[in-house]
Amino acid sequence: MPNSAMRSTFERIVINQFTPLHCAQARDMLGWSVEHLSELSKVSVPAIQRFEASGPIRDVTRLALAYCLEAEGLVFFPGFAPGRGGNIRGTTPDPIGREDFALIE
Template sequence: MLPVQCRMARAAVGWGVRDLAAAAKVSIDTVARFERGDELKVRTVEAMQRALEAAGIEFINGNGGGPGVRLAATQKRQTRKK
């Protein structure tokens, strides 16, 4: 996950920095530092990515069109929440 993907993912699910921090069990400052482009431990970034994926985000690799995010299909998201 790239910092720009993190910002896009939060916007897609309507989360603020605090929401992601709480869901990933990291500090608000950690999320802000990552989104500014600071390097974090891999496991910290993975925790934030897992939290966003659990909220219904799918990460798209930069395969020619640049990296991005999208919301998972509604049915898929409902399955994850159960």
């Protein structure tokens, strides 16, 4: 499978399964404030708050949040609270190489 197709597949998975509740639960597990997540993910505080309130955000913004939290060893599955992934450092591709990276909210 070509790298771009693989990246696209992983991105679609994350976009469809990383939920607002996952984001809030992950922050709680890590003891992070919205401001701390904002600093690490480069996503604005209002965008994180909007996402956690189930409001709309851009796909690249959701990927940036998931990437940041997965880099801490968390994994996300639909219908379950985030868990520790052991040796897994996450599968979400770093959004920095995306054409729409500059659009992170």
